[in-house]
Amino acid sequence: MAALGRIVVGLNAVIFAAGEAELQVLVTESLDGGQTALPFGPFDPETHRTFEIGLREWVRGQTGFELGYVEQLYTFGDRGREAPVAALAGAEDARVISVGYLGLTPQARTLKGDEARWADWSRFFPWEDHRAGRPAMLDEFLEPALRSWCDEAAAPGRRAARYDRVRVCFGLDGAAWNEERALDRYELLYEAGLVAEAARDRGEPPANQAAGEAMASDHRRILATALSRLRGKIKYRPVVFELTPAEFTLSHLQKLVESIAGFPLHKQNFRRALDRAGFVEGTGRMESRTGGRPAELHRFKRETLKSGSALGLTISRLRDAAS
Amino acid sequence: MAALGRIVVGLNAVIFAAGEAELQVLVTESLDGGQTALPFGPFDPETHRTFEIGLREWVRGQTGFELGYVEQLYTFGDRGREAPVAALAGAEDARVISVGYLGLTPQARTLKGDEARWADWSRFFPWEDHRAGRPAMLDEFLEPALRSWCDEAAAPGRRAARYDRVRVCFGLDGAAWNEERALDRYELLYEAGLVAEAARDRGEPPANQAAGEAMASDHRRILATALSRLRGKIKYRPVVFELTPAEFTLSHLQKLVESIAGFPLHKQNFRRALDRAGFVEGTGRMESRTGGRPAELHRFKRETLKSGSALGLTISRLRDAAS
DNA sequence: CCGACTAATGCTCACTTGGAGCAAAACCGC
DNA sequence: GCGGTTTTGCTCCAAGTGAGCATTAGTCGG
Numbered sequence: 001m002a003a004l005g006r007i008v009v010g011l012n013a014v015i016f017a018a019g020e021a022e023l024q025v026l027v028t029e030s031l032d033g034g035q036t037a038l039p040f041g042p043f044d045p046e047t048h049r050t051f052e053i054g055l056r057e058w059v060r061g062q063t064g065f066e067l068g069y070v071e072q073l074y075t076f077g078d079r080g081r082e083a084p085v086a087a088l089a090g091a092e093d094a095r096v097i098s099v100g101y102l103g104l105t106p107q108a109r110t111l112k113g114d115e116a117r118w119a120d121w122s123r124f125f126p127w128e129d130h131r132a133g134r135p136a137m138l139d140e141f142l143e144p145a146l147r148s149w150c151d152e153a154a155a156p157g158r159r160a161a162r163y164d165r166v167r168v169c170f171g172l173d174g175a176a177w178n179e180e181r182a183l184d185r186y187e188l189l190y191e192a193g194l195v196a197e198a199a200r201d202r203g204e205p206p207a208n209q210a211a212g213e214a215m216a217s218d219h220r221r222i223l224a225t226a227l228s229r230l231r232g233k234i235k236y237r238p239v240v241f242e243l244t245p246a247e248f249t250l251s252h253l254q255k256l257v258e259s260i261a262g263f264p265l266h267k268q269n270f271r272r273a274l275d276r277a278g279f280v281e282g283t284g285r286m287e288s289r290t291g292g293r294p295a296e297l298h299r300f301k302r303e304t305l306k307s308g309s310a311l312g313l314t315i316s317r318l319r320d321a322a323s
Numbered sequence: 324m325a326a327l328g329r330i331v332v333g334l335n336a337v338i339f340a341a342g343e344a345e346l347q348v349l350v351t352e353s354l355d356g357g358q359t360a361l362p363f364g365p366f367d368p369e370t371h372r373t374f375e376i377g378l379r380e381w382v383r384g385q386t387g388f389e390l391g392y393v394e395q396l397y398t399f400g401d402r403g404r405e406a407p408v409a410a411l412a413g414a415e416d417a418r419v420i421s422v423g424y425l426g427l428t429p430q431a432r433t434l435k436g437d438e439a440r441w442a443d444w445s446r447f448f449p450w451e452d453h454r455a456g457r458p459a460m461l462d463e464f465l466e467p468a469l470r471s472w473c474d475e476a477a478a479p480g481r482r483a484a485r486y487d488r489v490r491v492c493f494g495l496d497g498a499a500w501n502e503e504r505a506l507d508r509y510e511l512l513y514e515a516g517l518v519a520e521a522a523r524d525r526g527e528p529p530a531n532q533a534a535g536e537a538m539a540s541d542h543r544r545i546l547a548t549a550l551s552r553l554r555g556k557i558k559y560r561p562v563v564f565e566l567t568p569a570e571f572t573l574s575h576l577q578k579l580v581e582s583i584a585g586f587p588l589h590k591q592n593f594r595r596a597l598d599r600a601g602f603v604e605g606t607g608r609m610e611s612r613t614g615g616r617p618a619e620l621h622r623f624k625r626e627t628l629k630s631g632s633a634l635g636l637t638i639s640r641l642r643d644a645a646s
Numbered sequence: 647c648c649g650a651c652t653a654a655t656g657c658t659c660a661c662t663t664g665g666a667g668c669a670a671a672a673c674c675g676c
Numbered sequence: 677g678c679g680g681t682t683t684t685g686c687t688c689c690a691a692g693t694g695a696g697c698a699t700t701a702g703t704c705g706g
Binding site: 589591592595596599611614615616617 | 663664665666667671672673674
């Protein structure tokens, strides 16, 4: 068999933490400077027995804290994503594959060095945040731009196909907005040339207007993958509690879930769902700096995990009217 | 930066097809003969622009047919999975990573060569098939064996932890059986030494009794990953139709879903769910060799995909009493 | 100290969905 | 034409979901 080309494997981490009622993601500067990037570390087969061990190790080294929940996301291997990274590994001609991981950690802890910092996820995906209603930039910029992208297609068949994708991804013309489609939406915007990465990767000059803040390489796509996965996962597994402090008010928990899902929830129904699932219990202690009636502090009942039956939190349509 | 160890990347495909009311998976012989294995192909960064392109290419070459639906599963990179494969790539000392893919194709087509063949998935996971009630081997062999594995743990805390895992995975003592946990169950059986691969990997002699048919390397784990994923996916995306022929009777469709889910469904409720979702439509033609009243042939309405709103088929608790 | 304001908490109600069973209809083989 | 078998059509009830109203217990400004 012919010798295969050289391959370098890297690990990309999307690490989420709960800020002040806002989901945050850990970012750094790209190696060539300038662009925002996700933390990245080469995977060394000599010293790392598994990907996860390797990941935890360099996250500990770079940021000074221990990851809690960790889950593999996706492996990215398309050609053309290598440039700056291969150089790092001393292998300019190698193909770079990276295994993306999702990590969750309670609260945005202070970081060791100053390379890494926390950023609100919504900076990168402003069109995903519907907590205060459908964002204006969707109707004013993205939607018209996407429609004209559809019209650009030569054949009528392709035009219809483009339109269908746009319609279901962005909830146009009566279709419902599905928050889990964050990745599909990013990929569509990339194809349509509406994010800065698209022009950059084609070696073209940047478009006069682009959506959201760009990231290095395909990192924004990895981030979108993580967001989609997390949005799906909170519905059937109680992962939110990996992000909460030991004690929290129900409102705080709700704000956090809303920040992840990207839309407002109906408060009473959210609470009803919570205690049907039996996930939380009151501690008796109160949080009084609420601005109104004091809220009881609650804690996650880890035991319910073992009781097996009801896992997860049905957010599906707890949607509040506002959205 | 230090030079990194050599890495070989492979692609593993779990290709499912619908046999006669039975889900089948494409298997081959392992390279060193003897063991059943999943189709495997090295990924060549020189010629393959993306994983998916590489995958489709060698599947076409080896089996003579074109894959339809394809989805990335998971990337397996633990040390100790290399032996026979590294030799294939002419790199005995390399670390082997493989990217697992799930592929679906309608009907079990005849294959080109004779290396590959179709096998019922249930041979590898007999404990997963609850269509005719809870399998006897669960109560007679697995459950007692798992319980004594729990008792083997030295510390009482570890004993309790083991027991909890066993309980939720296998639905013991009142916990519900969750068909999506197929992977967790396999991993648990592996840890408990109840599948042949466990003894093999530790270099021990095979146990006197083991569950299901073994596969090469960690292929049975990859297959379990695919099964879990597919079982989850049919609930929220209409992927079953990737497995059906163009026209089918509703009973046939139901049998197929049951084969995937591993438990019987309530016929009337299944049909109700189907037409609530609006996925199928009658063709007017009839299938008369049913042994009873002739059934109308139906076809998948691809258009509904575009209508956006209701995706998937809620199998959740269409469970029939028998289970 | 009181009243306005703000959140937390408690409760109700209509409507949809899910689990389960019964009955009629259509075809087969004898 | 008569069981046996399978498709198909319907109904019932319990539980879950979406949405709104009312009450309670704090804070804060005057």
